[in-house]
């Protein structure tokens with residue numbers, strides 16, 4: 001009998017881990033528009049050089065064995081009726097018996113004028129590379145005798161959004177820039193701002209962890225601007241509003257961590273969606289009206305999960321195991337399962353020296369939390385082989401940040 005065709009779209013936390021669990025079950029094909037997985041929780045450490053690209057962005061060719069076909073291509077259309085997928089470059093349509101939709105979200109600029117054109121998003125290796133280069137070139141433009149005020153102006157960077165991502169990023173940037181100023185014997189300090197519409201930082205996290213975050217923002221000299229709305233972004237600055245007053249700030253760079261929205265690919269999908277465009281799924285992860293199509297991760301609203309898990313790798317990772325179990329059950333004519341998903345804890349990187357971790361209801365911070373976070377994330381990387389290689393590298397070669405060196409010395 002012909003092997004059932006299982007097609008998985010997207011190779012992030014939900015797609016890759018589902019593919020790894022399903023390897024050898026029928027003919028499994030994973031499609032992704034990138035040639036590598038990305039362990040996003042450590043993209044900040046990649047920016048600061050605490051980790052290397054190969055640690056957090058291993059190629060699929062290293063992770064997948066021969067029992068999973070990998071296609072690097074962009075999915076252009078999914079037809080649930082004819083059970084087929086069209087790709088941008090691959091000439092044939094892919095037909096499936098079972099489909100797993102796991103394409104994740106994209107940066108949401110919430111209609112702010114100039115934001116898409118003039119800010120750097122922070123979701124990919126390429127974004128971190130661009131941001132690092134921007135900081136290096138701002139530093140390279142400063143001779144050692146530059147007056148402190150000019151140093152401050154030239155090293156003004158804004159991060160939009162003070163969720164976990166904005167706080168992790170701004171503390172890393174501030175620590176890196178501060179360290180570079182000292183190494184280059186510059187007088188004065190950089191200025192890193194985090195701009196947040198809400199009334200507090202890390203709004204989705206509990207008070208215990210927030211205390212550590214606020215303390216780290218202070219220690220890294222990050223300026224926090226809450227209740228402040230970004231009105232527009234220009235090539236050399238940002239205009240924001242606080243208490244009804246508008247202000248324009250000249251910047252050397254603005255990073256946008258202001259939210260996530262659904263991909264245009266999902267617009268054409270004939271499936272039930274929420275008003276925000278997320279896919280409606282059953283507790284078995286099946287689309288509400290298609291038994292042989294599953295959706296998980298950032299693109300779907302799971303009916304039985306702790307609300308703080310929405311849009312997290314934690315949820316996508318846990319769902320992948322349920323998805324693979326249910327795909328197997330469907331193919332074997334067995335009953336599909338559902339599961340309640342709880343938060344496993346929180347871990348947040350804070351600058352280059354510290355982190356904060358919440359586990360078992362208790363939060364702790366500092367250098368020990370940084371080590372704990374590295375240990376925790378080693379265990380969450382894909383495949384035993386990769387985990388062992390990375391764990392050994394972190395243990396023996398260390399995780400010291402790489403300073404922002406002049407352009408010719410950067411690698």
Ligand SMILES: Cc1cc2nc3c(=O)[nH]c(=O)nc-3n(C[C@H](O)[C@H](O)[C@H](O)COP(=O)(O)OP(=O)(O)OC[C@H]3O[C@@H](n4cnc5c(N)ncnc54)[C@H](O)[C@@H]3O)c2cc1C
Pocket residue numbers: 009010011012013014015031032033034040041042043044073074075076102103104105122123165263265296297298299311312313314315316347
């Ligand atoms: C910088 C950053 C830090 C984060 N830190 C944390 C954290 O500490 N803890 C946490 O729980 N969560 C964190 N998250 C959130 C987490 O990354 C997401 O919730 C998680 O990645 C969602 O998994 P997913 O599989 O749904 O989507 P993704 O991981 O985004 O994967 C989607 C995949 O689909 C591919 N794809 C998309 N469109 C197409 C197409 N048309 N054709 C082919 N391939 C396509 C993409 O290239 C990608 O490989 C972070 C996110 C970011 C950006």
